[in-house]
Amino acid sequence: MREVAIVGIGMNKWGELWDKDLRDVFVESAGAAIDDAGVDHIDSMYIGCMTSGLFNAQEHIGSLMADYLGVTPVPATRVESACASGGCAVRQAFIEVASGMSDIVLAGGVEKMTDVSGDGATFSLATAADQEWECYNGVTFPGLYAMMARAHMHKYGTKREHFAQVAVKNHANGFSNPHAQYHVKISVEDVLKSAKVAEPLNLFDCSPITDGAAAVILTTVEKAKALGKPIIKIIGTGQATASIALHSRDLTEIEATRYAAEKAYKMAGKGPDDIDLCEVHDCFTIAELVVMEELGFVERGKSGPAVEAGETNIGGRIPINTSGGLKSKGHPVGATGVAQIFALVEQLRGDAGERQVEGAKVALAQNMGGSGGSTVCTILEAVS
Amino acid sequence: MSFTSITPARYARYIPQRYRLEAGSCSKCGKWYFPPRLRCKCEKGGDCDITIKALPDHGELLTYTIIHTPSSQFIDQKPFAIGIIELAPGARITAQIADVDFDELEIGMKVRIEFRLIQSVGSSGVLGYGYKVIKV
Secondary structure (H helix, E strand, O other): OOOEEEEEEEEOOOEOOOOOOHHHHHHHHHHHHHHHHOOOOOOEEEEEOOOHHHHHOOOOHHHHHHHHHOOOOOOEEEEOEOEOHHHHHHHHHHHHHHOOOOOOEEEEEEEEOOOOOHHHHHHHHHOOOOOOOOHHHOOOHHHHHHHHHHHHHHHHOOOHHHHHHHHHHHHHHHOOOOOOOOOOOOOHHHHHHOOEEEOOEEHHHEOOOOEEEEEEEEEEHHHHHHHOOOEEEEEEEEEEEOOOOHHHOOOOOOHHHHHHHHHHHHHHOOOHHHOOEEEOOOOEHHHHHHHHHHOOOOOOOOHHHHHHOOOOOOOOOOOEOOOOHHHHHOOOHHHHHHHHHHHHHHHHOOOOHHHOOOOOOEEEEEEEEOOOOEEEEEEEEEEO | OHHHOOOHHHHHHOHHHHHHOEEEEEOOOOOEEOOOOOOOOOOOOOOOOEEEEEOOOEEEEEEEEEEOOOOHHHHHHOOEEEEEEEEEOOEEEEEEEOOOOHHHOOOOOEEEEEEEEEEEEOOOOEEEEEEEEEEO
16 A cells, blocks of 8 residues: 555635535635645546535536536546545545555545525435434434433533533634634533524534535655655544444444544554544534544543543643634535545644644544444644 | 425335334344344344334333424424434334423433324425324
């Protein structure tokens, strides 16, 4: 297997981009990644996208994006694993370069979610759950995570305020991220007073509806050196599945994350203590807590107190979601996993400005589909 | 949205589960599956033998939430309680908890299945039936 590095990153400003089309949103970010890498061509591309069919009534977007990016006839493949689609696209691009099949591959992600109404978006996102045995009976995505939150509180004594503290931290981090959807700091009280969505979760426990895209360029370490770019290597990748129905799994665990992390750690020869910072899939505040436990940063049941103690703040023991996470940066579902890699490369290059984690060398991204039915973990290392 | 339409094929296919709670049970390892599966992730390995059995109609509430922002086909029912219920070891369902005062909800609550109207969908308002639970 060849060593693989990320040499280009691109991401547009996320938000409600009403004046932009699905393809424009993607091409802005993909073009920026190609420009950043300084490459004169790409050999192929992967696009993470959960459901352009439901959000935009548009499928076949591999070729659509290749056409508007101006790179036809290169192969372009759409990758779908619900909200983990972006992470899967990065992993597929990694495998293609590592295998020797291609030298320069673009991995992108896109979702344009504001072309449908609010309840239409709720319906579309819920297709990541089990349509016949969960959704038919009326459960929503916030509802599934709310049931995990309730079970976690019952089993471990996690407090309602702990969930709120995750949102407060991520909004504080996203405040200075120019790509983030929201630039607003919030308090625990703001979260507790926000509208009820699925009890015990309120509006400010939930990631928003977002239009956005992100892209990265992968190549061999050898080519990266020739391009004169900082060498940010992908040293570990792991992917895992589990039942997509929450009721078929342990209600306070996310086993697919545990298995994906084990594989990525093993491949990288690293463990939780070696990770300098982490981007995790905080689609709901409870998700960040459970994921911290599955990645081995804290003991089971201790994630809430760790957040409360500031351990996951910038400057803390293990900074999490320095980009603002899904909560503040936004969550265009198919783009999220790629944007996590964008955020970590920015940190490992030392380009994160006010949000910079000093001396960051090794970083982990955890991107999750549905209520935990799939996960991709990616470990990056800066090589001087 | 038209995607949620309950077509005759879809409706008829799930009658055994939605009307009669037909589940699968592996005769080797005893594992329950609802809905029944074609293949068992059998701890005994080798050929497994899944037979159809009705789930018990009583169970225990493992977790719950109250939904305030439902999908389009449930808008007129909000807010409503929904939870995960264990009916037999390993056999769990996600179902609405009907006729309940939200203050009474608690993990460990004993519930019983009832046959109820679940949703009405599409421009013609086709009615979809199935299971909900009530407190016992």
